[in-house]
Amino acid sequence: MTTAISFENILTDITDGILTITINRESKLNALTLKTLQEIRTAMDSAANDAAVTGIILTGAGPKAFAAGADISEFAHFTEEQATRMSADGHDVMNSIENNTKVVIAAVNGFALGGGCELAMACHLRLASENAKFGQPEVNLGVPPGYGGTQRLIQLVGKGKGLELLLTGDAIDAQTALQHGLVNYVVPQEELLAKSREILMKVATKSPVAVSKVIKCVNDFYRPNVNGMQREIYEFGEAFSTEDFKEGTDAFLNKRKPNFPGK
Numbered sequence: 001m002t003t004a005i006s007f008e009n010i011l012t013d014i015t016d017g018i019l020t021i022t023i024n025r026e027s028k029l030n031a032l033t034l035k036t037l038q039e040i041r042t043a044m045d046s047a048a049n050d051a052a053v054t055g056i057i058l059t060g061a062g063p064k065a066f067a068a069g070a071d072i073s074e075f076a077h078f079t080e081e082q083a084t085r086m087s088a089d090g091h092d093v094m095n096s097i098e099n100n101t102k103v104v105i106a107a108v109n110g111f112a113l114g115g116g117c118e119l120a121m122a123c124h125l126r127l128a129s130e131n132a133k134f135g136q137p138e139v140n141l142g143v144p145p146g147y148g149g150t151q152r153l154i155q156l157v158g159k160g161k162g163l164e165l166l167l168t169g170d171a172i173d174a175q176t177a178l179q180h181g182l183v184n185y186v187v188p189q190e191e192l193l194a195k196s197r198e199i200l201m202k203v204a205t206k207s208p209v210a211v212s213k214v215i216k217c218v219n220d221f222y223r224p225n226v227n228g229m230q231r232e233i234y235e236f237g238e239a240f241s242t243e244d245f246k247e248g249t250d251a252f253l254n255k256r257k258p259n260f261p262g263k
């Protein structure tokens with residue numbers, strides 16, 4: 001169970017089947033140490049294998065930051081070898097979030113900069129509070145982004161705006177992020193978690209089999225040398241032998257609400 005694992009840098013809570021992970025380093029604006037990222041991964045992997053969890057929210061402690069980046073004090077003296085390892089491990093964490101079979105929402109409650117922006121972009125959906133700010137300021141530190149920012153930012157906002165943000169290091173506010181498709185909704189801070197839960201509760205009424213297949217197919221669009229159309233044909237066909245499909249079609253034909261077994 002996700003709740004049984006004890007963590008140093010994150011808080012976890014499961015309510016109504018929704019796992020909320022809170023990055024809990026408020027005095028450091030929730031800057032991401034290597035350990036913090038691994039804890040997030042452990043909590044999410046555990047949720048993926050926990051039938052009681054239907055969705056995941058990732059947020060930051062306090063009113064100011066989701067995460068203000070990778071922890072600069074931790075990596076400032078890294079060697080080239082250590083930095084390469086840091087980036088590769090970070091990519092593994094981000095990929096595992098992106099490939100989670102449960103829907104992951106980033107509830108961005110303030111600064112999402114550098115690694116914080118990359119973490120939010122690895123989630124399936126992003127909701128922002130009105131005070132949220134997004135940016136990839138790594139060029140100010142003498143490095144490019146290292147947790148997938150150069151790839152996911154342009155996937156989400158397009159090459160033109162993405163390159164501008166990556167090259168200038170400028171941060172954008174929540175409304176601008178909404179305008180460019182970086183976030184799905186902007187809401188007052190006090191409504192951020194409730195709106196995230198509302199979306200996850202809606203997804204929880206759908207077929208878990210179909211939801212996880214949608215995630216796989218969409219992710220395959222962005223994988224080099226993988227044919228997303230072929231993936232869709234495969235996943236569509238395979239779904240027909242699942243109990244979820246039998247339940248969904250039977251419920252429709254008998255004019256009742258489906259109750260999906262999730263297999």
Ligand code: COA
Nearest residue numbers: 027028029031068069070071072073111113114115137138
């Ligand atoms: N890594 C390590 N510590 C960080 C951090 C980061 N990415 N971001 C913030 N902190 C720490 C600060 O060092 C400070 O710690 P201290 O109180 O022990 O000195 C604390 O969090 C509060 O930050 P502070 O800078 O005082 O807050 P602010 O409101 O004046 O500024 C920011 C907020 C986000 C603009 C500023 O903290 C900042 O630019 N952070 C770095 C952003 C960045 O470059 N991220 C990419 C990293 S790859």
